Amino acid sequence: MDFNEFKGQIHRRFGLYLDGYKETQLKRRIDSLMNQLGIRDYAAYLRLLGEDAAQWQRFIDKITINVSEFFRNPEIFARLEREVLPGLLARHKSLKVWSAACADGPEPYSVAILLDEQAPMARHKIDATDIDEGALAAARRGVYPPRAVQAVTPERLKRYFRREGENYVVSEKIKAMVNFRRHDLLKDPFPGGYHLILCRNVVIYFTAAAQLELYRRFYQALAPGGVLFIGATESLFQYRELGFEKVAPWFYRRPGL
Ligand SMILES: C[S@@+](CC[C@H](N)C(=O)[O-])C[C@H]1O[C@@H](n2cnc3c(N)ncnc32)[C@H](O)[C@@H]1O
Incomplete structure (x- = not known):
């Protein structure tokens, strides 16, 4: 064979x-x-x-390489925090977010922390998906070694985590904001209506054709005015062809509202 x-x-x-x-x-x-x-x-x-x-x-x-960490590439997450989220929250009271290929959870939990800080009273919906059930089970447990939280500020560590020996456990409040489920980006239908989609550090494993198809489908999955956030080493060269506007490096918007 x-x-x-x-x-x-x-x-x-x-x-x-x-x-x-x-x-x-x-x-x-x-x-x-x-x-x-x-x-x-x-x-x-x-x-x-x-x-x-x-x-x-x-x-x-x-x-499936499951490596992830909270606020991965902190300088880029700072842009999400200071530029992208305030813009989205100015237009929508609560946000619908998708962390696609979320690994063991630091990415959607980081967004949940930012939303709790910026719009705590709203009922946000954060979907987090991955192909790997093992990673999803770890995500639901929400227990992380120090390495995974090195970019978390001491204030956030205190407010959103508790210690369990060497490890850090995400608070129940933050856990309750995220829905984890299995989803294969190369095969399964895409949900829609998202204000923010994060897809970071997974397309590097995909062929150019699969990447292009994926970005086309993310465009459709975004609500008008919604933003796609991609990985630090990635670039969406064909963004104009696909209909996106570039907001800043790593952030692309579906025009509209
Ligand atoms: C390096 S991690 C990225 C985690 C997170 N997005 C980040 O940037 O820190 C890549 C993840 O992609 C997932 N993955 C690989 N192929 C996938 C597919 N076809 N559909 C959905 N997830 C996939 C892996 O299971 C792994 O958890």
């Missing part, structure tokens, strides 16, 4: 669509997992994945 057929089988049997991922990177990761297990051919590996839930979780973990 060659790599293409392996990808096809993974899609048919497990519903995971691997064609949207950059092939060289993906193959390197999968080959390294197989090497660690001493497995030489894709057919044998596929059988193992079907039989052994722990191996399937390892496979998912390898493809």
Whole structure:
């Protein structure tokens, strides 16, 4: 069985669509997992994945790099805080937000903290999705090592977290603001009507064609006037073609309201 057929089988049997991922990177990761297990051919590996839930979780973990942290790239989050959110809140009493590919949760929780500071009385709706159930389970627990909260100010640490040994636990109030659920960006239908969508540090794994399609669908998922926030190392070159206006580097708006 060659790599293409392996990808096809993974899609048919497990519903995971691997064609949207950059092939060289993906193959390197999968080959390294197989090497660690001493497995030489894709057919044998596929059988193992079907039989052994722990191996399937390892496979998912390898493809989905779950690294995240609160206020990742703090200088860019500061723009969200000072420029983007006040503009959106001037027009809408409460915001509908989507953190797409949220990993284990720091990103949507960071937005929840900002919204609690800027518009505490409103009923915001923050959806946070990821393909990886393991990451989502960790997100719902909301327990983080010091590394994940290094960009959180001491005031926010005090107000929105409690200590549990070495770790920091997100407050119940912030947890209650975020709904986590599984969603595959390359396959599942997109919800709509969002004032803010964050999609950061995941498209780097996708092919150029998959990225373009994704941005097209994010445009549709935004309410008029809604803003898309992308990763620090990413750039939306075709933003005009797609209909977006550039608000600032990393922030693109669907024109309207
Ligand atoms: C590096 S993390 C980014 C987390 C967060 N957005 C940030 O910037 O800190 C990438 C996440 O993308 C998720 N992911 C990978 N492929 C995906 C897909 N097809 N659909 C949804 N999420 C996906 C992974 O599970 C992982 O949690």
